[in-house]
Amino acid sequence: MALLPQAGIANDFWNRPRELWLYRKSTGEQVRETYWDDGRIIPEGYIRLCKLLRDVQAGQAVQMDIILLDIMRGVYGWFEAYGVTKPLIINSGYRNVHTNAVTEGAARNSMHTYGKATDLWMAGISTEYMARLGVYLSGGGVGYYAQKGFVHLDSGRLRVWRG
Numbered sequence: 001m002a003l004l005p006q007a008g009i010a011n012d013f014w015n016r017p018r019e020l021w022l023y024r025k026s027t028g029e030q031v032r033e034t035y036w037d038d039g040r041i042i043p044e045g046y047i048r049l050c051k052l053l054r055d056v057q058a059g060q061a062v063q064m065d066i067i068l069l070d071i072m073r074g075v076y077g078w079f080e081a082y083g084v085t086k087p088l089i090i091n092s093g094y095r096n097v098h099t100n101a102v103t104e105g106a107a108r109n110s111m112h113t114y115g116k117a118t119d120l121w122m123a124g125i126s127t128e129y130m131a132r133l134g135v136y137l138s139g140g141g142v143g144y145y146a147q148k149g150f151v152h153l154d155s156g157r158l159r160v161w162r163g
Helices: 007-015 043-052 066-081 097-103 127-137
Strands: 018-024 029-037 088-092 117-121 141-145 150-154 159-162
Touching: 018 043, 018 066, 029 043, 029 066, 066 088, 066 117, 066 127, 066 150, 117 127, 127 141, 127 150
Parallel strands: 018 088, 141 159
Antiparallel strands: 018 029, 088 117, 117 150, 141 150
16 A cells, blocks of 8 residues: 555644545536535535446435545545546445346345445546555445446445455
């Protein structure tokens, strides 16, 4: 793993406004919003992020788990600390039970169905590195899908797998 960001950046990271820059390749949507600041959710930013992370097949959005957004912020912020300013590219966020089972063929009790998971990648960053970063952050589950070119992150229990 690369060197840690400067101590000053690491020490106040979670005290700064929490912003995410997300791009949904399948729809061409892009959102760059602050969802948390000064100890509270920023409704406008949070809602826009939840909309982008919706079940595109079913046209359904839910309240995404703030811990998941924080995990994503940790990943985004890690790269931002090194001067990498690119959006996280979202393959999937929330999926209703039907989309999860029929379209995706995913696990029956998938964290996606609870608004607690995302499948993502970042242009120019290896998925192996992103998976290792997810494990390092220890926020929840990390699935490494090398052949499919994405990483699964969720806010469930700590676990790691290869897909």
